[in-house]
Amino acid sequence: MKQKLLNISDLHIELPEGSDRQYAIQKVDLELKQGETLCVVGESGSGKSLTARAIMGLLPEPHVRVSNGEIIFNGEDITKVSYERLRDLRGSEISMIFQEPMTALNPVMSIGSQIDEIFRYHVSMSKAERQKRAIELLADVNLPNPTQIMNAYPHELSGGQRQRAMIAMALALKPQILIADEPTTALDVTTQAQILKLIKDMQTVYDTGVLFITHDFGVVADIADRVAVMQHGIVVESGTVKQVLNNPKHPYTKALISAVPSLTPRKAKTISKEKVLEVKDVSKTFGGGRGLFGFGKPSRQVDALKNVTLDLYNGETLGVVGESGSGKSTLARCIIRLMDTDAGAITIEGTQINLLKRKAMRTWRNKIQMVFQDPFASLNPRIRVGDIIAQGPITQGVAREDALKRARELISIVGLDDRSFERYPHEFSGGQRQRIGIARSLALKPEILIADEPVSALDVSIQSQILDLLDDIREQMKLSMIFITHDLRVAAQVCDRMAVMQYGEVVEVGKTKDIFANPQHNYTIDLLSAVPGKDWKGISPTVNAGKSKAKAKPKSRSKTS
Amino acid sequence: MLAFWHRYKRNRSAVFGLVVIVLVVLMAATADFLYPFDPFRLAGKPLSAPGTNGFLLGSDSLGRDVAAGIVHGAKTSLLIGLIATLVAVFIGILFGALSGYYGGQLDNMLMRITEIFQTIPSFIFAILLVAILKPSIYSVVIAISVVSWPGVARLVRGEFLSLKSREFVQACHTLGMSDLRIMLREILPNCLSPIIVIGSLMVATAILIESGLSFLGLGDPNIMSWGFQIGAGRTMLRSAWWVCTFPGVAILITVLAINLVGEGLNDALNPRLRERN
Known part of the structure; x- marks a missing residue:
């Protein structure tokens, strides 16, 4: 029988007056045993992060405070202990890793001295001993060259390596509880898979209780023993991972789980033979500039795109899939002429648009439009929604009244209230803003729509609504779409064909169904096998069979992170 | 607008500053009514102490009324401060917007020009300009704007640099x-808050520069100003303290009030700083 480490009962955290609800979390009961992983799942604003912070005593007091309930850790109520006792507990008994390792690490201290700090403050050891222990720790989390990493500064490591270093720090004193607050959200999917495995491995070695906070049910399926689902500060359902994922009871859990896109590709459409857009041998290099008088070394050059060739057929959705830095956004920006290409041709209806001058390009703007990633940055905060949507047609010479009339129609097409017309963007939620962004891109009646990660900033339930909307619109307006995403689940549900990109190159193109069933390139295989929760809402076993091939990868990322 | 006033009035000293400025503006506006005669007019016995010979704040060595000078000087100070700031803000926005928006070689060139202006000590540069242009109210305004626009240009450039890569600009x-x-409809409205704040503080600096120039005798000889009054009375500071002191206090209070207002605007317009108190 495993020992019970943490017992949270009837926990209430009160928010300051004038907030949109009185309690950030209410009546929360959770417990964590030794060697167990408890996942707390919820959408943004559900109170999952505050719960974690309450356990560490990191609430932004006095505005936000525990008003009722207790957090018992080994028989001691953490909400009542003195500040000194809390400081003893933190780091040694309970430790935490954060979402963004770059901001959680101190940029002006080497990794070694940051680990050293933990030992210095909590235990007495000689300097040599501390050094030795730190190197051991870094080796434990599979960092290459631990001695070198000791002297490295955070910016010299990759995202995954930083997160590994964070985990090493968190485990330095063999804490009984590890709290992980969305530790893989900022990482690429292949790195995420490695980090999740590392946390799991470390847990077995140290027999730690892990409280894992996430919004991603795929991750839950991979790592959790038990799950607690939170909504508006209340735990609506909890149970073992099997119970909750396969047999959810609460309507909210059901809705969340059904909103997670399946990895089984949807039925493919018959694709027309007519090409609406051709991208041929497009290259783009960043950097290489010099100072005012041409002095100084030219800066480092990066090949963002290398001889990319793609075709978009009439009425299809072409997915462009890849991790950060693969060049997929650069490709989108080159096609829509936000950036200039260095070489190659982008052709619509026989015209090579990447060579057009800005004025000449203006008439082509009607044909091709874009939906942006971040709904909070993509709308001008100083302009009313109606005007934002009408801007495009007005710029293209449509009379103001007609443009505004069209904007009103579009607002109802994207499912917003008619009153939205007069409001400013800040009055809307993320999902609603993304609808406004879609309406803006449709105002010019484009034939081609480029969607650059349109749902990656949204909660999963809203994500599925926006994907449905895009699908409806595509049918209604007979659009051809280029859909850029890092999320293979989304790609499976949206795309007819897929192009996989790595380091600025398209490594594989094909029908979505075929790629998922039988990936050819090693990188595609890596990507597919790294998707979290594939055994739960996964795909045919061929992917796993392909895993063995991935061992002998000549070109795939030699990421040690 | 109401919400803005609500935030502004949370800063007590800013409200105080605003009241003082309103009073100074009222004083300037009613100058011709309060003292209908030319402030250069010899009004009575020279060097009368405050309260004697019918002088509220005394008279100077030529028998000019100090109080009349202050009231009429307020008009000069405020006008020059305001106009010079407007001109400087205009030039600054022009330079900053072009170099921030287009970047590259144009940015390089415009910023080097800005730096040339920034490296010359501003007051000495202003003196030089007025000396070359011959003292008049126009040359004073020109001199002040020429020395104060680089700050605005730097600020606007930074704002444009960060805003131009935002997705809403790309969408446009x-x-x-x-x-x-x-530039005008999408980006500029989004950087108005910092421009308003820096502009309000620049009015105070402009008033100080103007007073300094007049003190040195480089102001417009036909227009009464606070700096001129101090300059005229400085030799008699020990025998007739009132000639310098009252215009000096007027400068002090006005500049202080404008600075308080500027800071209040900053708190009210910048939502992140708002949470401080």
């Missing part, structure tokens, strides 16, 4: 909007 490019329209 994809709609085919012209550069001018993007």
Whole structure:
């Protein structure tokens, strides 16, 4: 029988007056045993992060405070202990890793001295001993060259390596509880898979209780023993991972789980033979500039795109899939002429648009439009929604009244209230803003729509609504779409064909169904096998069979992170 | 607007500053009514102490009324401060917007020009300009704007640099909007808050520079100003303290009040700083 480490009962955290609800979390009961992983799942604003912070005593007091309930850790109520006792507990008994390792690490201290700090403050050891222990720790989390990493500064490591270093720090004193607050959200999917495995491995070695906070049910399926689902500060359902994922009871859990896109590709459409857009041998290099008088070394050059060739057929959705830095956004920006290409041709209806001058390009703007990633940055905060949507047609010479009339129609097409017309963007939620962004891109009646990660900033339930909307619109307006995403689940549900990109190159193109069933390139295989929760809402076993091939990868990322 | 006033009035000293400025403006506006005669007019016995010979704040060595000078000087100070600031802000926005928006070689060139202006000590540069242009109210305004625009240019450039890569600006490019329209309608409204704040503080600096120039005798000889009054009375500071002191206090209070207002605007317009108290 495993020992019970943490017992949270009837926990209430009160928010300051004038907030949109009185309690950030209410009546929360959770417990964590030794060697167990408890996942707390919820959408943004559900109170999952505050719960974690309450356990560490990191609430932004006095505005936000525990008003009722207790957090018992080994028989001691953490909400009542003195500040000194809390400081003893933190780091040694309970430790935490954060979402963004770059901001959680101190940029002006080497990794070694940051680990050293933990030992210095909590235990007495000689300097040599501390050094030795730190190197051991870094080796434990599979960092290459631990001695070198000791002297490295955070910016010299990759995202995954930083997160590994964070985990090493968190485990330095063999804490009984590890709290992980969305530790893989900022990482690429292949790195995420490695980090999740590392946390799991470390847990077995140290027999730690892990409280894992996430919004991603795929991750839950991979790592959790038990799950607690939170909504508006209340735990609506909890149970073992099997119970909750396969047999959810609460309507909210059901809705969340059904909103997670399946990895089984949807039925493919018959694709027309007519090409609406051709991208041929497009290259783009960043950097290489010099100072005012041409002095100084030219800066480092990066090949963002290398001889990319793609075709978009009439009425299809072409997915462009890849991790950060693969060049997929650069490709989108080159096609829509936000950036200039260095070489190659982008052709619509026989015209090579990447060579057009800005004025000449203006008439082509009607044909091709874009939906942006971040709904909070993509709308001008100083302009009313109606005007934002009408801007495009007005710029293209449509009379103001007609443009505004069209904007009103579009607002109802994207499912917003008619009153939205007069409001400013800040009055809307993320999902609603993304609808406004879609309406803006449709105002010019484009034939081609480029969607650059349109749902990656949204909660999963809203994500599925926006994907449905895009699908409806595509049918209604007979659009051809280029859909850029890092999320293979989304790609499976949206795309007819897929192009996989790595380091600025398209490594594989094909029908979505075929790629998922039988990936050819090693990188595609890596990507597919790294998707979290594939055994739960996964795909045919061929992917796993392909895993063995991935061992002998000549070109795939030699990421040690 | 109401919400803005609500935030502004949370800063007590800013409200105080605003009241003082309103009083100074009222004083300047009613100058011809309070003292209908020319402030250079010899009004009575020279060097009368405050309260004697019918002088509220005394008279100077030529028998000019100090109080009349202060009231009429307020008009000069405020006008010059305001106009010089407007001109400087205009030049600054022009330079900053172009170099921030277009970047590259144009940015390089415009910023080097800005730096040339920044490296010359501003007051000495102003003296030089007025000396070359011959003292008049126009040359004073020109001199003050020429020495104070680089700060605005730097600020506006930074704002444009960060805003131009925002997605809403990129969206405007994809709609085919012209550069001018993007700069004026999309980006500029989003950086108005810091411009208003720096502008309000620049009014105070402009008043100080103007007083300094007049003190040195480089102001417009036909227009009464606070700096001129101090300059005229400085030799008699020990025998007739009132000639310098009252205009000096007027400068002090006005500049202080404008600074308080500027800070209040900053708190009210910058939502992140708002949470401080």
